[in-house]
Amino acid sequence: MLGMIKNSLFGSVETWPWQVLSKGGKEEVSYEERTCEGGQFATVEVTDKPVDEGLREAMPKVMKYVGGTNDKGIGMGMTVPVSFAVFPSDDGSLQKKLKVWFRIPNQFQSNPPVPTDDSVKIEERESITVYSLQFGGYAKEADYIAHATQLRTALEGTATCRSDIYFCTGYDPPMKPYGRRNEVWLVKT
DSSP states (O other), X not given: OHHHHHHHHHSOEEEOOEEEEEEEXXXXXXXXXXXXXXXXXXXXXXXXXOHHHHHHHHHHHHHHHHHTOBTTOOOOOEEEOEEEEEEEOTTSOEEEEEEEEEEOOGGGTTSOOOBSSTTOEEEEEOOEEEEEEEEOSSOOHHHHHHHHHHHHHHHTTTOOEEEEEEEXXXXXXXXXXXXXXXXXXXXXX
């Protein structure tokens, strides 16, 4: 736990590599189209719990892994954003499952430490193209739903996105009170 806190406060922070392809907007909604690099990710999946509750379960597991709870005892530093996949229902609400995706830092991409917690998995993820909408504050499930709806509305008639999944992202440690950055990413089809 100490390694996790040390890393989030004083450790290196590496940005998940992406390239902005275009910028757009409609009315008061501004967004970017990005290609996000793939790679090795630490993942934790939670089912049968609302999103906010699932995050409270999954995030500490990922943070402990990154902080040194792994077979090498290595604190790897942070990458941002930390993303999690959510699965919308037909009515726009979110199903009771999520999957946290934490990109392993570049230094460890070729040989990531093995998690000692069986609920943390290392998975290869392909690059993805997304439409991203940024917003501030301490984001909760309702905020992600509202911003995903805004972004979908802004993209209507100009782009197609997957309707079965989208990503919610955060860039800041929990102890940062101001200037917080969150995003929703709709996956381009």
